[in-house]
Amino acid sequence: MGNTVLILQFPRTLNEKIWYKIFTNGGDTLDHYEKLLKAIELERKTEMENAIEEIKRTSAFEREKEGKAILDLKGKYVGMEVGGLHLVKFGRKKAIETDISVGDVVLISLKDPLKSDLYGTVVEKTKRSLTVALTDHPPRWVLKDKVRIDLFFNDVTFKRMEDAIRKIMKAKGRLSVLRDIMLGRVKPASPANYTPSHFFDENLNEYQKECVSLSLGSKDIFLIHGPPGTGKTRTLTEIIVQEVMRGNKVLATADSNTAADNILMNLIKYKGLKVVRIGHPARVEKELKQHTLSFLIENEPDYSTVRYLREEAQKLSEKRDTFLKPTPQFRRGLSDEEILRLSKRKGSVRGLSKAVISSMARWIEYNVRVQKFYEEAKNLEERIVKRILERSDVVVGTNSSVGMEYMENHVFDVVVIDEASQSTEPSCLIPIIHGKKIVMSGDHKQLPPTILNPQAEPILSKTLFERLIESYPSNSRLLRIQYRMNEKIMEFSSKFFYGGKLIADESVKSRTLRSLGIKNASSFEHPLKDILSPDEPLVLVDTSEIPERFERQRPGSTSRENALEANIVCTIVDGFLKMKVSPGEIGVITPYDDQVDLLKRMIKNEGIKVSSVDGFQGREKEIIILSLVRSNKRKDVGFLMDERRLNVSLTRAKSKLVIIGDFSTLSHDPLYRALLIHVKDNGKYILFNNAIFW
Numbered sequence: 001m002g003n004t005v006l007i008l009q010f011p012r013t014l015n016e017k018i019w020y021k022i023f024t025n026g027g028d029t030l031d032h033y034e035k036l037l038k039a040i041e042l043e044r045k046t047e048m049e050n051a052i053e054e055i056k057r058t059s060a061f062e063r064e065k066e067g068k069a070i071l072d073l074k075g076k077y078v079g080m081e082v083g084g085l086h087l088v089k090f091g092r093k094k095a096i097e098t099d100i101s102v103g104d105v106v107l108i109s110l111k112d113p114l115k116s117d118l119y120g121t122v123v124e125k126t127k128r129s130l131t132v133a134l135t136d137h138p139p140r141w142v143l144k145d146k147v148r149i150d151l152f153f154n155d156v157t158f159k160r161m162e163d164a165i166r167k168i169m170k171a172k173g174r175l176s177v178l179r180d181i182m183l184g185r186v187k188p189a190s191p192a193n194y195t196p197s198h199f200f201d202e203n204l205n206e207y208q209k210e211c212v213s214l215s216l217g218s219k220d221i222f223l224i225h226g227p228p229g230t231g232k233t234r235t236l237t238e239i240i241v242q243e244v245m246r247g248n249k250v251l252a253t254a255d256s257n258t259a260a261d262n263i264l265m266n267l268i269k270y271k272g273l274k275v276v277r278i279g280h281p282a283r284v285e286k287e288l289k290q291h292t293l294s295f296l297i298e299n300e301p302d303y304s305t306v307r308y309l310r311e312e313a314q315k316l317s318e319k320r321d322t323f324l325k326p327t328p329q330f331r332r333g334l335s336d337e338e339i340l341r342l343s344k345r346k347g348s349v350r351g352l353s354k355a356v357i358s359s360m361a362r363w364i365e366y367n368v369r370v371q372k373f374y375e376e377a378k379n380l381e382e383r384i385v386k387r388i389l390e391r392s393d394v395v396v397g398t399n400s401s402v403g404m405e406y407m408e409n410h411v412f413d414v415v416v417i418d419e420a421s422q423s424t425e426p427s428c429l430i431p432i433i434h435g436k437k438i439v440m441s442g443d444h445k446q447l448p449p450t451i452l453n454p455q456a457e458p459i460l461s462k463t464l465f466e467r468l469i470e471s472y473p474s475n476s477r478l479l480r481i482q483y484r485m486n487e488k489i490m491e492f493s494s495k496f497f498y499g500g501k502l503i504a505d506e507s508v509k510s511r512t513l514r515s516l517g518i519k520n521a522s523s524f525e526h527p528l529k530d531i532l533s534p535d536e537p538l539v540l541v542d543t544s545e546i547p548e549r550f551e552r553q554r555p556g557s558t559s560r561e562n563a564l565e566a567n568i569v570c571t572i573v574d575g576f577l578k579m580k581v582s583p584g585e586i587g588v589i590t591p592y593d594d595q596v597d598l599l600k601r602m603i604k605n606e607g608i609k610v611s612s613v614d615g616f617q618g619r620e621k622e623i624i625i626l627s628l629v630r631s632n633k634r635k636d637v638g639f640l641m642d643e644r645r646l647n648v649s650l651t652r653a654k655s656k657l658v659i660i661g662d663f664s665t666l667s668h669d670p671l672y673r674a675l676l677i678h679v680k681d682n683g684k685y686i687l688f689n690n691a692i693f694w
Contacts, residue, residue, distance in 0.1 A: 031169075037165055037166075038459075043452060052114060056114070067099030068150065069098075069151070070090070071148050073149060074092065075090050075143045075147055077138060081123070081133060081294070083294070084135075086133070086137050087133055088131070089129055089131045090132065091128050091130075092129075093128065096130065100122060100125075100149065105119060105153070106132060106151060108149055110146060110147060111148070119152065132149070137317065157427070160403030164430045168429055174436045178432065181220055182464065184471055188218075189218070191215070191218040191219075196213070201234065205231075207230075208235045208238070211239075215239045216243070219437065220475075221468060222439050223439075223472070223475060223476035224236070224442075225443060225477065225478045226479045227478075227493070230502075231479060232418065232442070237266040240252055249414075250413065250415075251402060251410075251431055251435060252394055252397075252415075253418070253431040254399070256398065256618075257284065258618075259419045260398050261277075264291060274393045275392065275394045276293050276396070277291045277397065278397040279292075279293075279397045279404075280401070293385065293388060302380065303381075309373045309377035316370045320362075326363060331360065334350075339357060340364060399427045412434050414436070414437045414438075415437070417440045422442065422448070423463060423465075424449050440464075440465050445644060447613070447617055447642075447644050447645060449461065482508070485508060485511075486538075488538045489538055489657050493647050493650050496643075511655050513534035513535075516655060518534045518581060520534065521575065530686060531684075537653075537656050538657055538683030540676065540680075540683065540684070541568060541660045541661075542662070542685065542686065542687045542688065543565065543568070543660065543661065544631075544664035548563075549662045551631050551632055554594055559593045560630065561594040561597075562595060565595070565661070567602075569627050569660065570602050573586060573603060583608045586608045586609070586623045587611070587616065587620075588610045588627070589611060589624055589627070589649055590612065590629055596611060609621065622655045623657075628661030629661075630661070630666060643671055646671060663676050
């Protein structure tokens, strides 16, 4: 029996290292892309199972309370939108409080969601309604009372990743060269220093300009290593504009819609640049809607014909549905042609009356006309889409959205991928199959993409960006000047993650709360006075001498929470608010979901962002308060030993970073011991020993 079958039969509890060794080195070694196919299938199944299991184990009432379901809705058909999608507005009199957002995939059902296969995408959300786009005309039960909507799993991206992998496996020509470079079979050409006649962004620093020049001078690949706050997207924007000026068509993507929108916002500042944002318009910021493909399609002169054809098809389908649909139950083996012939002869057969045969025949006749109208509308819309894409200089979207059907045969001179270190390799391959040259930016010293399946994790967590930058360092450059953090906040990460090469720009080097106009903390007692000081950007509060410092676990949870640290966080937050710091400038980060939940319940001000470390990646605040949670007699730091998680945590703050933790536990990890020493030497270290204060 070959390894392919054995791998699929391994239990999930199998030790990850053993599985990885067999998966990569065993007998019939799998091809790299076959490994990726197996891994994404494992991940897809896990995501699906998790979604189903969550619905199974949680009551409808509890899911609604958690914000993952909406009950007692009634649907109303409201028409069609671009792409032939059908819109249904679900509403109720009671206000809707939910985490389900525009762009989410939802499962629609009457009673049991696990017996439904009706999925849609949320396109609009109000206090009492949710409008959902469906690929097919909605069944009649959707328009009844007591309809339920559940947040669900999106399978589309997995299908697009699989399709991209299969295409690159069979690639020929230029794409096959890129494939061989990615596999390490051939080396990419060394980048030449192609300095443009002028830079459109005159404020680029020397390292950003170097990246632009080397990217323009690269034939195959170029990689931009951008630590936090160094302007990766700004640099990519200049590269895109320069490539367009050279007559090249560019496909620009990122793993998230937010990052794709950031690219778009940068590009639309350049007048004359023809940019189109693809993907579902529900996932695009409102102020950018006019640049979406859907908006541009609707404003083409001949789109009125598409609308007319679909409206006529809809009218005919309503007439069609007044007749009997020839399901297997009624047609009893008769083909459409036989039904039409019998109807013309006014005959009956096999227990089917003339009236039944006549009604089915009318349904078939109307359906032929309906399908003809829909087909004509689809063909015309495809021609409009092709026209818009061909006249565009830059197409912007998420990695997944560029896998849409209408992108099938479009090839671009350059593919630019932002957030590449947060994208799995299969995700990056979706845009790559459309290109002749790849430019990627990212930071593999921060967190990789989250993988749910432990067997898929060793394959998918190693990103293409990380693999390429390790294989071809001469085809990459580090952006060194950061524009986010005070120098004291930056120094530890610079030293331990970026070889001491980061430089704080003069505009942020000495940035403190005082320089932003925040007054003294003189009215507070020690040690809060020292913690809140507007002059000190780096503070560490060590709880190691407080008896009540230990972490705890909720029954049935694998996460952790720390009540003492949560109380300390709340006291510090209250202090900053009394100092007139805007709530929107305060961020609270913690590695553990249960601690996030505890803090959200304790911090009443909704303007303060409370999130996990993973959820805060890519964000920044003037003040960051970091609760590290782990405190135990075993001196176990758990997944805090992931150095990249600490790097993300330390690089979110602009003016002040307050770290809270039990360093009698944390110092058993060398990196946290180094952090403790660094703060003692360069910031404010507070060993606190009185829990009553908090």
